[in-house]
Amino acid sequence: MALLEISGLVQAFGGLVAVDQLDLSVEDGRIFGLIGPNGSGKSTVFNCISRFYQPQSGGIRFNGKNLLKMKPHQVVRIGIARTFQNLELFENLTVLENLLVAHHTHFRSKLPGCALNLPRSRREERAAREAALEILRLLDLAQYAEEKVPSLPLGMRRRVEMARALVTRPRLILLDEPASGLNHREIDHLTETLRDVNDRFKVTILLVEHNMNIVMSLCERIAVMNFGKKIAEGTPEEVRSHPEVVTAYLGEKK
Known part of the structure; x- marks a missing residue:
């Protein structure tokens, strides 16, 4: 069953059409790859799903809900999380605090209740802390919970960003170039982490x-x-040998 459905999506900036009549269907529980040369429109698609951009036409539905009627914070609440190519962590906060900030999207207590430290607010704070620590344990980050983000190597900071996404309890995670800047060892660890996240949390990954x-x-x-x-879609084997894909990446026909 499709969890994410994109139909006829068009996003233009002046005379530049960044996304042109895109159709995409991502099934629940799968790991789906969206690839292409630089400037092909991939991050623009993510920005449309995240509701940072308002497309000129087309539709985006998530679990049957129309995303184009929503704001970014509402998209998070219904189960979509995202990481960024350029890390968007709070560098003045600890690893744990970064996760707690994200978890507040699910708080029911309002500002007055939090300010007055009412019982309901305290219960939610405790639950958020426990959930965040559990995610950190699962991603082998618990020992760094009280460390400030800038003190960690890049590969670990990318895991922190993934942990922050997971603490929002998503059904779908949008990962924008998570291997950017990583060395071979960190890439191997990232690959295993993504496979484990997909299996353990039953999270769909785009x-x-x-x-x-x-x-x-x-x-x-x-x-x-x-x-x-979109010039091709299929299994890895089908895509790897597709003539238009070879042309797009190598500039020559196979």
Whole structure:
């Protein structure tokens, strides 16, 4: 069953069409790859799903709900989380505090209750802390809970960002180039982490990534974009040998 449905999506900036009539269907529980050369429109698709951009036409539905009527915080509340190519962590906060900030999207207590430290607010704070620590344990980050983010190596900071996404209890995670800047050892660890997250949390993953080893080893299905259009979709084997994909990446026919 499709969890995410994109139909006829068009996103333009002036005369530049960044996404051109995109159709995409991501099944529940799968790891789906979205690849293409730089500037092909992949991150723009993520920004439309996250509701940072308002497309000119088309539709995006998540679990049957129309995302185009929602704001970014509402998208998080219904179960979509995201990481960024350029890390968007709070560098003045600890690892644990970064997760607690994200968890507040599910708080029912209002500002006065939190300010007055009412019983309901205290219960929610305790539950949030326990949930955050559990996620950190599962991602082998618990020992760094009280560390400030800038003190950690890049690979670990990317795991922190993934932990922050998971603490919002998502059904779908949008991962925007999670292997960017990582060394071979960190990439191997990332690959295992993504596989474990998908299996353990039953989270659907939509992955934008330039490292083809990761994409081909993890993704059950892959769509390829070029100049805003989807030029191919299929299994890793089908995509790898598709003539238009070879042309887009190598500039020559196979």
